[in-house]
Amino acid sequence: MIRIDARWLLTEAGWRPDARLLIGDDGRIAAIEDAPVRAEPRGVVRPIAAEPADASADLVVPGLPDAHCHAFQYGIAGLAERAGGHGDSFWTWRERMYASLTSLDAAGLERTATALYRRLRAAGYTSVAEFHYLHRLGGEPGRRASLATALEAAQALARAAAAAGITLLLLPVLYRWGGFGRAELGPRQARFALARDDYRRLIEALLVQAADPALRGMLRLGVAPHSLRACDPEDLRWLLELREALLPDCPVHIHVSEQQAEVRDARAALGQTPIAWLCANAPVDHRWTLVHATHATPGELREVRARGATVCLCTTTEANLGDGFFPVEEWFAAGGRMSIGSDSNVGTDAAEELRWLEYQARLRRQARAVLVDADSPHPGTALWRRAVAGGRLSFGSDRPGVAPGAPGELVLLSSEAGLAPDDALDDFVFSRRATRLAGTVTPAGLRLEAV
Ligand SMILES: [Zn+2]
Known part of the structure; x- marks a missing residue:
C-alpha cells in the first residue's frame, strides 16, 4: 500500500482539497479519503491518528499517458x-532515421529506451505506448525479421520499461509493404517486416509474458497496423481477425x-482519403487510436468523433518534421477525444506537448486561452484532463482520471504557497516559475525527484 497526501487532488469530479490516496499492491487506486492532517482556518493544524504518508504534495494529478x-x-x-540542401522534409528525415539503424543492436536499443523511459517519467509521463516496428536489430540492410529477432527487440523494450518503472503498452506493428499497392519494401525497411505467422507467434509469446501477476499490469498489449501504405486491405483484415482471436477488445493504433x-x-490506390477508407472498411471504435490525422478532412473527423475513436497528437514531432497543423481548436470544441505522444x-x-497544442491554436486564432472547457477556463487543467482521458482510452482503459479502481499513475507537484490549484497547473504547463514536478507514482512504486 502506498499513501499519498494531497493539498489538492485532481479527481474525475474535479479538485478535492486535503485528500489521501491509497494505492493497493495491485497498482490501482484503492480509496480516496480525507487527509489525516488538515489545515484549519487561522492556521490551526488538526492531526488525526493515521499511518504516516509515504509522500505529500501540494498538487496530485493523474500521470499523463x-x-x-x-x-x-x-x-x-x-x-x-542539419539542412541537406535538397528540400528537407519528413521523407529526408526518414532516410536519416533508417540509416541510424544499421549500427543499433539489442543492447543499444535497451540502453536508449531505458534512458528515454526514465526521462519521460521524470517529465510527467507515467505510461508509454511503444509503436514497435523494429523487428530486427543490427546487421546489414535487406534481411527480414524473424520470430527470434522480433522477440529479442520486444524483450529489450520490456526490460527498459521495467527499469524505468513506467507502464508499457507494447504495440507490435504489422509492416508488410513499402507503399500503397503492395510496393516492394526498400532494403532499409526489410527489418520492419514480419511474416504473418511470426507476427502471430510473437503476440502469443508476449501474451504469456504479460499475464505474469508479478508485473502488476505494467506490460499490456495491443495491435498496430503500421499505416495503410505498409498494410494493404487484406493484411488489415487478417490482423483484425487475429485480434479477435487472441486479444479481443485490445487497443488498435x-x-x-x-x-x-x-x-x-x-486516393490513387484506394479511391478514398485514408481515414474515410478506414472508417468504411474497418470497425473503427473507441478502442482505436488514429495517430496524427494531421490532414483529416472535416467530414473524416466528424466520422471519427461519432465512432468515439481517439486522435493521438504528437505536436513537437509533427512540428519538427514539418507535417502540418491538425485542426485542434475544432476537435477540442467538438469534444473529440485526444491523446498525446x-x-x-x-x-x-x-x-510541452500540451503547451504547444494551446500555442498553435493561439497563433492561428490571434487569441488567448483557446483550449478550455465550460467548467474549466484554465487551459492547463482542461488540456491535462483531456489528455489523460484520451490517453487512458488509447491504453484500453475507460477510467478518465483519479478514482477508486483507476490506475495508480500519478504526478506529484510542489507549488508556491497560496496558488489556487488551477493556477498552479497552468504555471506547470506554461512557465514553471513556481510549480515543479516533485515525484511520480506508477504500479512499480513511488519515485521522488531530487530537488
Ligand atoms: Zn509514429
Missing part, C-alpha cells in the same frame, strides 16, 4: 536538424494522414 512512442528514434533526437503525399497516394522523442516533456 504517452500514447505514441518510437523509443529507438531517441537515438537521433537533436542530431537530424495506426499512423494515418500524417503527410499530404500519403493522402494523395491513398512523444513519437520521435525530439521532445520528451509531457507539459
Whole structure:
C-alpha cells in the first residue's frame, strides 16, 4: 500500500482539497479519503491518528499517458536538424532515421529506451505506448525479421520499461509493404517486416509474458497496423481477425494522414482519403487510436468523433518534421477525444506537448486561452484532463482520471504557497516559475525527484 497526501487532488469530479490516496499492491487506486492532517482556518493544524504518508504534495494529478512512442528514434533526437540542401522534409528525415539503424543492436536499443523511459517519467509521463516496428536489430540492410529477432527487440523494450518503472503498452506493428499497392519494401525497411505467422507467434509469446501477476499490469498489449501504405486491405483484415482471436477488445493504433503525399497516394490506390477508407472498411471504435490525422478532412473527423475513436497528437514531432497543423481548436470544441505522444522523442516533456497544442491554436486564432472547457477556463487543467482521458482510452482503459479502481499513475507537484490549484497547473504547463514536478507514482512504486 502506498499513501499519498494531497493539498489538492485532481479527481474525475474535479479538485478535492486535503485528500489521501491509497494505492493497493495491485497498482490501482484503492480509496480516496480525507487527509489525516488538515489545515484549519487561522492556521490551526488538526492531526488525526493515521499511518504516516509515504509522500505529500501540494498538487496530485493523474500521470499523463504517452500514447505514441518510437523509443529507438531517441537515438537521433537533436542530431537530424542539419539542412541537406535538397528540400528537407519528413521523407529526408526518414532516410536519416533508417540509416541510424544499421549500427543499433539489442543492447543499444535497451540502453536508449531505458534512458528515454526514465526521462519521460521524470517529465510527467507515467505510461508509454511503444509503436514497435523494429523487428530486427543490427546487421546489414535487406534481411527480414524473424520470430527470434522480433522477440529479442520486444524483450529489450520490456526490460527498459521495467527499469524505468513506467507502464508499457507494447504495440507490435504489422509492416508488410513499402507503399500503397503492395510496393516492394526498400532494403532499409526489410527489418520492419514480419511474416504473418511470426507476427502471430510473437503476440502469443508476449501474451504469456504479460499475464505474469508479478508485473502488476505494467506490460499490456495491443495491435498496430503500421499505416495503410505498409498494410494493404487484406493484411488489415487478417490482423483484425487475429485480434479477435487472441486479444479481443485490445487497443488498435495506426499512423494515418500524417503527410499530404500519403493522402494523395491513398486516393490513387484506394479511391478514398485514408481515414474515410478506414472508417468504411474497418470497425473503427473507441478502442482505436488514429495517430496524427494531421490532414483529416472535416467530414473524416466528424466520422471519427461519432465512432468515439481517439486522435493521438504528437505536436513537437509533427512540428519538427514539418507535417502540418491538425485542426485542434475544432476537435477540442467538438469534444473529440485526444491523446498525446512523444513519437520521435525530439521532445520528451509531457507539459510541452500540451503547451504547444494551446500555442498553435493561439497563433492561428490571434487569441488567448483557446483550449478550455465550460467548467474549466484554465487551459492547463482542461488540456491535462483531456489528455489523460484520451490517453487512458488509447491504453484500453475507460477510467478518465483519479478514482477508486483507476490506475495508480500519478504526478506529484510542489507549488508556491497560496496558488489556487488551477493556477498552479497552468504555471506547470506554461512557465514553471513556481510549480515543479516533485515525484511520480506508477504500479512499480513511488519515485521522488531530487530537488
Ligand atoms: Zn509514429
